[in-house]
Amino acid sequence: MPDSGYPWPIETTRLDNGLRVVVSEDRTAPAVAVNLWYDVGSRHEPTGQTGFAHLFEHLMFEGSVNVAKTEHMKLIQGSGGSLNATTNPDRTNYFETVPAEHLELALWLEADRMGGLVPALTQETLDNQRDVVKNERRQRYENVPYGDAWLRLLPLLYPPGHPYHHATIGSMADLNAADLATFQAFHQTYYAPDNAVLTVVGDATAAEVFTLAQRYFGAIPARGDIPAAPDGHTVAGTGRPAVETVTADVPAARVYVAHRTHPFGSTGYDVATVAATVLGSGRGSRLYQRLADGERLAQPDLVGAYGVDLAHAPAPVIATATARPGVSAERLAAGVAEVVDELATVPVTATELDRAKALLSTAWWRQMSTVDGRADALGRYATQFGDPARTADRLPGWLSVTAGQIAELAADVLTPADRVTLTYLPEETR
């Protein structure tokens, strides 16, 4: 059993303006991953500005003082690289993997949009990207069966005013109301070197990266007083289950059973992660064995459980199943609830525990098998826990979870009294 989940070197420095720089050298392939985590996500959005962090992510690709509109993509792809960015409740990350000789280009591009976005931001760009994001909302959430499940689960899990109450994609009304000045202010507030971590993994030395980071990012001023998001670590249980039933154009009944557990990075969340794997990952999982195989209530490809790795509040664990033809939604929901309840009463066996840990080990090494996967992990641990070396702790953390801890967790936070149940019914059954 490995005692570290990160057997590669890690070197760090901090520029005078507060930018943290993390480097992990690996000469195996002639490629290098560049990754920036900005500590801003939809949890920072006030009422009336939902979706702004994500819309802002789009604007970051639309040019900055020395980079023309659309040039960012063209330069990275023109150097042979892959790139993208994502926004979630916690943070926004930007990343590209390029052939190693283009490292300096990637750093120049990232520095230019960190330090020089605002002067290049125009009303035309904002209007165009607002349309693109509204299309993204239609395509991913509105035009697909069950597409809005996450949008519905969040407000059931987190009360109004909680930073996770609203979804990152935001509301159409808020997106329509977005004005240019708000986005200029958003950049000035959050896109500062002292609110970011720059990680470089692959075919480059730490000394080389530190020098380049100083050259390209060193002159960008620190902001200093970056406003914190509302604190969401404590979520008062309501003591009664939350239930929502939606009748929609869906092909079969589906149920989601969700609970708040512990924040990502805590021992409690390691236990929740292993518990979710025992519960719903693979054909050997309890949900599959009981509902897809045993009682045959659920469709085999659509049964599962997973945690959502959020760090600033008790993170959700979600179990889901879709009814086989002829099975009622009530029957299915009762089946899922029963299997979840049994985590507290039917001890997890050594075989179940080993199976879950083996699957998690493979998943871990899969993320670590690419330079981009490693860079994102180091950026996360540096941003959320102040130390990229804590990346190494996650796998041993999972591997040390015991059956007793899972039963305790289940009795503590996976209880019927604190449960969210979201059910979709096909329209014919209305």
Added chain:
Amino acid sequence: MTLITTRPGPGTARPYRFPSVVRRDVAGGRVVAAHLPGQNLAVALLLLDAGAGREPVGKEGLGAVLAKALEEGTAQRDATAFALAVEGLGTELATGLDWDSFQVSVQVPVDRLGAAVELLAEAVRTPRLDPDDVRRVRDDEATALRMDWANPGPRADAVLRADLFGADNRWGRPLYGDPGSVAGLDVEDVTVFHSEWFLRPGTLIVAGDLDRLDLDALGAAAFAGTGGGPAEQGGPIEVPLPAGRRIILVDRPGSVQSTLRLGHPAPHRAHPDHVPMTLAGTVLGGAFTSRLNHLIREVRGYTYGIRGDFASSRRFGRFAVSSGVQTAVTAPALVEAVGEISRTRAGGVTEDELAVARSWRAGQLSVELQSPRAIASALTTLVVHDLPDDYHARLREALLAADVAQVSAAAATHLHPEALTLVIEGDAAAIRDELVASGLGEVTDHVG
């Protein structure tokens, strides 16, 4: 503030390396492996000549049902015991199907690969295929397809494919079949397909640290109990271009977006124009910076994304464009997309665009070929298309050497905007009149 205003040039290019390839005949089969020193994770993939092209017409979905049935127990253990054994090693059986091959693979920490390959072979070579299980798996698969077909896309894809290749041919029907074809399969279809195609040795692909792996033992496990030689594969199929452009409307009442699928037949994989065609497709629609995405997403704001490319298998190919656009702009988005395809055919590509396309495609051979899974997939390309060990290095050279004249010629030869079939899956009542008025082609309503 002083940002550096001058864009830095590239540093010294590192030499391109594809992992060293080992090919070895073992126990009646062939092992093809790539050495990934120091990599903790390893992948083994059994490649069988049992792609969708081997399914009889009317039996679409046979391979997909058999893939699921493999996990319903073996001669040695029942389904639950098998699942626990495989997942206890940290993997699941991953199955894949395309027109040319059927693939089953495992991905585990390197010291567990031997045990994982033994289980993989147990499922592929000695599945229990109990008739009750096969029927249940078939019904589940039909349900799963019905679920999938409730999403926008699969119906439009099927309509386009039938129009391009003819629904009388296997390759004119959906790769994974449709809910009806799967529901119509019987137990014997599945057991016969298994004995015909799954007991030949095939090729075992291995990607991992070969210093810690025994290829002979892996091959012996994978090929135990197999027999039968390679089967005739058939040559490229001549697919005629349609006489004119037409629109087929697939109704999706109340849809907030229209799903667009535009396409026409194109050359097979071994065609000598493969590289310039790939680059022409990249400039037109293959990358975020491509002409179509720039125009339809970045300039017009009609969509979250639009892509177009040439794709090919051993026997046939097609050019296709796909997107989802707001219902209200369906007709203008189509007019713009067809216009851009026509401009690319007529005017070719520019040096600036081509420079981006060829460096991107070439660079991706370093950037995207890192994980054992990606390397294993690259090895399957070598095997399926009979390519040499240094194929990726040669491909890189060919991409970097392609010039504007070659790529523009490929666009002129292989793009046929006047022969496009335009399939639109959307709210027919809301968009039909506009589509008719667009003058892009005759509008037909898809029935069924």
